[in-house]
Amino acid sequence: MAEDRSLPPRASIPSADNSVWADVSPLLQAACQDLQEGELIHGDNFNLFAAMSALEIMDPKMDSGIACTYYSLDEAIENGVAPVPISADKTTDVRCMIDIMDHLLACEATWHKGHSLAQTVYSCLYLLRPERTSSHALLHSYCKVIRATCKAILSVVSEARTHEEEDLFTMAYGLPLSGNGDEKCLSMLNAVEETISRQLRACKASSSKRRVSEDVEPLQNNPDLEEGYCKALLCRLRFRKHFYHLLMSMKRPQGRGLELARKHIASCISEIDYIRKSSEFLRANAHGMSEQNIDNTTASGCQPIGFDASLNCRLSAPTPPRSIKILSLEKALEYFMKLLQDLDVICSYSLDPSLEAALLFVIKFQKSQPDLVARAHLQLLLVQDGKLYGRDPMFSMITRAAGLPEVTENHDIQKNEFMVQLGQLVINLLKILCTNAAWQRRKLGKMLQDWRVTYVQLEMAFKGEFAEASKTSNNKKICFKIYQHILAWVEEQTYWIAFRFLNLGFELELYSVHDYCMVYWYIYVVLIKLAEKKHLRMAMSSDSAKKKTKKKRDSFKDGEMDYQIPAAVLFLQSQIYLAEGLSMMFAALRNERRIVPLQSPFNTEHEIFIQQFELLQKACVPDHISYVTFKESTMHANFSTLAICDHFKEAQKIAKEVKSSFANDPDTMAELRRVEQVAERNSIALNVCRAGALDPKLKTFFTFCHHPFYATAIVKRS
Amino acid sequence: MDENVELDAWEIEYVSYGGEQHLPLVMNLVDQELSEPYSIFTYRYFVYLWPQLSFLVLPQLFHFQMVYGEHRNTFRGYIVMLVVIKPYRGRGIELVTRSIKVIMESGCEEVTLEAEVTNKGALALYGRLGFIRAKRLFHYYLNGVDAFRLKLLFPRSELHPSLPMMSDKYESHMQSDHGDAPFKE
Numbered sequence: 001m002a003e004d005r006s007l008p009p010r011a012s013i014p015s016a017d018n019s020v021w022a023d024v025s026p027l028l029q030a031a032c033q034d035l036q037e038g039e040l041i042h043g044d045n046f047n048l049f050a051a052m053s054a055l056e057i058m059d060p061k062m063d064s065g066i067a068c069t070y071y072s073l074d075e076a077i078e079n080g081v082a083p084v085p086i087s088a089d090k091t092t093d094v095r096c097m098i099d100i101m102d103h104l105l106a107c108e109a110t111w112h113k114g115h116s117l118a119q120t121v122y123s124c125l126y127l128l129r130p131e132r133t134s135s136h137a138l139l140h141s142y143c144k145v146i147r148a149t150c151k152a153i154l155s156v157v158s159e160a161r162t163h164e165e166e167d168l169f170t171m172a173y174g175l176p177l178s179g180n181g182d183e184k185c186l187s188m189l190n191a192v193e194e195t196i197s198r199q200l201r202a203c204k205a206s207s208s209k210r211r212v213s214e215d216v217e218p219l220q221n222n223p224d225l226e227e228g229y230c231k232a233l234l235c236r237l238r239f240r241k242h243f244y245h246l247l248m249s250m251k252r253p254q255g256r257g258l259e260l261a262r263k264h265i266a267s268c269i270s271e272i273d274y275i276r277k278s279s280e281f282l283r284a285n286a287h288g289m290s291e292q293n294i295d296n297t298t299a300s301g302c303q304p305i306g307f308d309a310s311l312n313c314r315l316s317a318p319t320p321p322r323s324i325k326i327l328s329l330e331k332a333l334e335y336f337m338k339l340l341q342d343l344d345v346i347c348s349y350s351l352d353p354s355l356e357a358a359l360l361f362v363i364k365f366q367k368s369q370p371d372l373v374a375r376a377h378l379q380l381l382l383v384q385d386g387k388l389y390g391r392d393p394m395f396s397m398i399t400r401a402a403g404l405p406e407v408t409e410n411h412d413i414q415k416n417e418f419m420v421q422l423g424q425l426v427i428n429l430l431k432i433l434c435t436n437a438a439w440q441r442r443k444l445g446k447m448l449q450d451w452r453v454t455y456v457q458l459e460m461a462f463k464g465e466f467a468e469a470s471k472t473s474n475n476k477k478i479c480f481k482i483y484q485h486i487l488a489w490v491e492e493q494t495y496w497i498a499f500r501f502l503n504l505g506f507e508l509e510l511y512s513v514h515d516y517c518m519v520y521w522y523i524y525v526v527l528i529k530l531a532e533k534k535h536l537r538m539a540m541s542s543d544s545a546k547k548k549t550k551k552k553r554d555s556f557k558d559g560e561m562d563y564q565i566p567a568a569v570l571f572l573q574s575q576i577y578l579a580e581g582l583s584m585m586f587a588a589l590r591n592e593r594r595i596v597p598l599q600s601p602f603n604t605e606h607e608i609f610i611q612q613f614e615l616l617q618k619a620c621v622p623d624h625i626s627y628v629t630f631k632e633s634t635m636h637a638n639f640s641t642l643a644i645c646d647h648f649k650e651a652q653k654i655a656k657e658v659k660s661s662f663a664n665d666p667d668t669m670a671e672l673r674r675v676e677q678v679a680e681r682n683s684i685a686l687n688v689c690r691a692g693a694l695d696p697k698l699k700t701f702f703t704f705c706h707h708p709f710y711a712t713a714i715v716k717r718s
Numbered sequence: 719m720d721e722n723v724e725l726d727a728w729e730i731e732y733v734s735y736g737g738e739q740h741l742p743l744v745m746n747l748v749d750q751e752l753s754e755p756y757s758i759f760t761y762r763y764f765v766y767l768w769p770q771l772s773f774l775v776l777p778q779l780f781h782f783q784m785v786y787g788e789h790r791n792t793f794r795g796y797i798v799m800l801v802v803i804k805p806y807r808g809r810g811i812e813l814v815t816r817s818i819k820v821i822m823e824s825g826c827e828e829v830t831l832e833a834e835v836t837n838k839g840a841l842a843l844y845g846r847l848g849f850i851r852a853k854r855l856f857h858y859y860l861n862g863v864d865a866f867r868l869k870l871l872f873p874r875s876e877l878h879p880s881l882p883m884m885s886d887k888y889e890s891h892m893q894s895d896h897g898d899a900p901f902k903e
Contacts, residue, residue: 038738038766048766051759062755114857438856438864508854509835510866512845600848600870602818607871611850 073128073311082125082306084136090220094229096305097138098282100124101236102329103304104146106297109332112153112339112373114169115324121150122175123309130179138233141192144185145240151177152247153373160376160434169372186244193237200230228281232299235274242267250343250377254390258347265344272333272340275299295328335371342374346381353392355401355426358382362433363500364667372436379434383427394423399482402489403541408482418457422490425450429497441504444497445615451494452619458487485540492533498526498621506709511612513702514598516711517586518609521630522616524579529622531572538566567661571668574654578679578710581647585686585713587634588642589700594689639690648683652676674707681706685713735765735772744772747801755860764798771820795821797831800840811843818847822872829872832858832865844868 055062070076086096104124111120126133126143133140158170202216203226218226246264249257282300298304327335349361365378384390388397396409413419432443462483502523505511511519589595609627655676662668692698702711745761765772800810821829832855833840849868858865
């Protein structure tokens with residue numbers, strides 16, 4: 001290429017004392033021509049694998065320097081990208097200020113959804129030089145509270161960090177998260193809010209023709225717009241104030257700020273409503289610069305002043321630039337409504353000192369699919385300083401869950417290394433359950449082996465301790481009981497984890513239709529074990545309670561009470577029948593060739609079984625279960641036999657019977673209703689399949705419209 | 719070009735990666751079709767270390783690469799990139815099938831890859847071949863989309879006494895494999 005000689009030469013890096021710059025381009029070119037095809041010259045430590053993370057200059061997908069507006073913050077500021085004041089005209093200044101507020105909110109929501117702070121919130125150049133805005137009280141106070149809010153949320157997410165989901169979220173290289181005095185952001189915000197409140201009162205007094213009681217300088221110059229602009233600013237400022245207060249309240253240890261947090265949540269929701277209502281006014285006064293577009297990040301529809309996403313992109317570029325689409329203002333408000341609702345659920349939780357209650361609460365909370373910020377808050381509420389809610393020691397929670405009396409909570413046995421290990425496993429379980437479903441499933445699968453190993457170690461410690469039958473002391477008896485109860489509980493908990501691991505596979509869409517038979521079969525065998533262990537644990541607790549009662553009633557000499565199967569175990573029993581029914585139905589469909597089996601040229605059903613249940617098999621969950629067991633159970637299934645011993649009818653019957661026991665538990669009631677519905681419909685489908693055995697036009701489909709992971713069968717003529 | 723036209727088999731030719739002259743072709747195809755950015759060193763890593771496991775289908779229709787290596791005491795095949803130009807969508811299964819056979823014959827125990835959860839075509843293709851969805855990876859891709867990690871486990875011959883052909887082939891391959899033998903048609 002011919003060089004353009006008319007261009008002035010670029011300033012080069014000056015030569016140092018003992019060195020002189022020399023152009024080696026011709027030398028490089030000559031050297032490259034001598035290379036063989038595919039040859040690389042590199043240092044001894046160079047490796048291609050590490051080089052895969054390299055960026056490539058001039059590639060639009062990788063080079064963040066391409067198509068830039070400015071090369072530096074100073075250059076952008078000099079060119080008036082982020083002026084202070086925003087406009088010399090006060091009315092325009094206020095309108096643009098509101099646009100900045102709205103766009104920042106949209107950026108904040110986009111950040112929470114998993115993009116980088118640098119390319120979202122901190123694409124606002126006003127945030128990058130804290131001192132620059134000090135002459136503009138409104139802008140300055142707003143920037144302060146934004147920085148403080150980002151810092152607070154970063155702190156929560158970083159502290160709750162369990163996996164790489166947060167990596168991008170918490171990246172904040174060199175961004176000014178704290179300006180001077182940001183910790184006093186609320187007092188400054190309050191001052192600004194007070195000023196605007198007075199301005200609003202003044203213009204209302206003025207509009208009603210009454211004399212102005214105080215001399216208040218108006219917000220801007222157009223009296224007709226004063227009320228609208230004051231209100232639009234106030235609701236945005238108040239949202240900021242209450243949101244920050246909310247974060248600070250939830251930060252208080254042991255959940256002491258939850259009640260106050262709920263008040264701030266209600267206030268935030270109220271202000272969001274006002275923000276929405278201000279849109280019509282703002283759009284009407286956009287002077288034709290507004291675009292009617294569903295992707296608008298501002299209520300007015302105008303492009304905000306002072307933002308440049310490419311600037312930080314360049315400054316913090318160890319990764320390729322992501323093409324980020326900032327959420328619209330409407331989507332951002334929806335996000336914050338969802339976040340506030342999720343945080344309200346957390347703040348409404350009773351902090352029940354019960355491990356079972358905490359686990360159930362997390363599972364229920366996750367059903368609403370909360371985002372990262374809400375999940376992080378829940379995790380920090382549940383586990384602080386290795387204690388439940390930062391208050392209840394994990395060992396005492398375990399003893400309670402295992403059905404042991406309260407006197408055992410402070411027993412010395414908790415210092416046993418395997419008990420300590422068990423406590424840590426429980427903490428990890430709580431944390432993992434607060435993560436996103438994909439990560440949760442992976443970690444639950446892996447932790448099964450840890451739970452199994454801990455069980456075996458506790459069992460060995462138990463046997464070792466009580467091998468010496470000669471000593472019988474009172475403390476020995478207590479230790480014996482503690483070990484017995486905790487061992488039973490650990491096994492139950494292990495199968496509970498396995499059950500959740502398998503269910504999450506449906507939520508994550510990991511199973512194909514061809515896998516359903518083996519998956520429901522495995523759920524069936526896991527549930528049998530879970531019911532068995534729960535029954536054992538509850539029976540032991542019942543025995544302990546009975547002995548207590550008996551001592552008080554010695555004089556009556558009651559006969560042994562009839563023992564009833566606990567409702568919780570019956571609930572599991574109905575699910576056992578449902579899972580077995582589904583497994584056998586799929587097996588019958590395959591055996592009678594009504595569904596086409598998967599025909600891979602490379603492997604068989606056996607390999608798929610191995611892969612699907614690898615983590616459970618490694619953990620011996622359950623023991624002695626294998627592909628062979630699965631084949632033996634299902635290879636003879638057919639519709640004639642299934643209709644005779646209808647598992648679905650059994651499931652439906654038990655679900656119906658056990659309902660009265662859960663009258664005070666709406667969640668379990670709802671679950672039982674769902675189980676009943678699936679069982680009823682599947683029983684009908686089963687009979688249709690049997691009756692229509694010779695009709696090739698009958699097709700069976702499966703849907704999850706009644707239950708998230710127990711499929712409903714639908715038989716249709718095609 | 720009319721996408722409904724049935725292509726004759728002779729119009730497609732499978733060739734192994736043949737050297738530096740194929741690299742720009744491959745890079746261009748992948749860059750067009752995949753959303754992820756890859757530097758030239760990504761391509762060099764795979765084609766320098768495992769040139770015999772990279773295939774092109776001429777003229778400029780398909781590109782496919784794979785590697786295998788040790789993974790936690792398991793020999794795992796890994797499908798890195800599969801690109802099919804739009805007019806020839808639907809023919810990708812032949813390329814994948816061919817490649818998996820090479821992986822299997824080289825002694826790997828399993829094959830793995832990632833695909834976007836929204837890529838229905840790829841998921842259906844690999845599903846038919848016996849891949850399971852082993853994991854879901856949250857926000858795996860730069861565009862924020864989740865991925866499924868797909869895995870195919872090969873049978874161990876000792877577990878299948880009823881498959882003498884597979885067993886014989888496997889054993890004879892193991893005996894004759896010297897590790898450096900290039901793939902030959």
